[in-house]
Amino acid sequence: MDFLELAKKRYSTRQFQNKKVEKQKIEAIINAAHVAPTAANLQPQKLLILDSPEQLSKLAPYANFYNAPVVIVVLAETACSWKRHYDNKYFAEIDCAIVTDHMMLEATSLGLGSVWIGNFSPKDIKKEFSIPQDLDVISILAIGYAKQNTVLSSERHKQTRKPISELIYNTEDFL
Numbered sequence: 001m002d003f004l005e006l007a008k009k010r011y012s013t014r015q016f017q018n019k020k021v022e023k024q025k026i027e028a029i030i031n032a033a034h035v036a037p038t039a040a041n042l043q044p045q046k047l048l049i050l051d052s053p054e055q056l057s058k059l060a061p062y063a064n065f066y067n068a069p070v071v072i073v074v075l076a077e078t079a080c081s082w083k084r085h086y087d088n089k090y091f092a093e094i095d096c097a098i099v100t101d102h103m104m105l106e107a108t109s110l111g112l113g114s115v116w117i118g119n120f121s122p123k124d125i126k127k128e129f130s131i132p133q134d135l136d137v138i139s140i141l142a143i144g145y146a147k148q149n150t151v152l153s154s155e156r157h158k159q160t161r162k163p164i165s166e167l168i169y170n171t172e173d174f175l
Helices: 003-009 023-035 053-059 092-109 122-128
Strands: 045-050 070-076 113-117 136-144
Touching: 003 092, 023 045, 023 070, 023 092, 045 053, 045 092, 053 070, 053 122, 070 092, 092 113, 092 136, 122 136
Parallel strands: none
Antiparallel strands: 045 070, 070 136, 113 136
């Protein structure tokens, strides 16, 4: 499958089967995070992998992860990330976004569904899982087998996306 086909196949899964994800698939998703590019290759990301009922029940009060059997909490050691000298912007959040995207796409390639979760309580998650103060909770990725009646068409983008001409800032030069 080529990249664009894979990207079109991916969608936000919000209904998961009650089926365990195989260890080798979780390992493949972690490997995708490992090879993700980061600014200056500083790799500020840390992954908190939750896949037991006990771990997931601890997360439930602070984030809706749609009962996915695997949840990866993406953390960043911001102070160790690359900082742009023009405006002192740290790139930890950008690096973690790239890492999260790599994991989502790998999950899709393995026949799994995923949803990137941004609505959660970082403070409570840090406390619940004893995450050190120097790590920031950036994103949550819920992963599992999608319920069959929730799979979306890879052709949906024709109706659900803005025209390409609206994406390009200087369209007269390109279109």
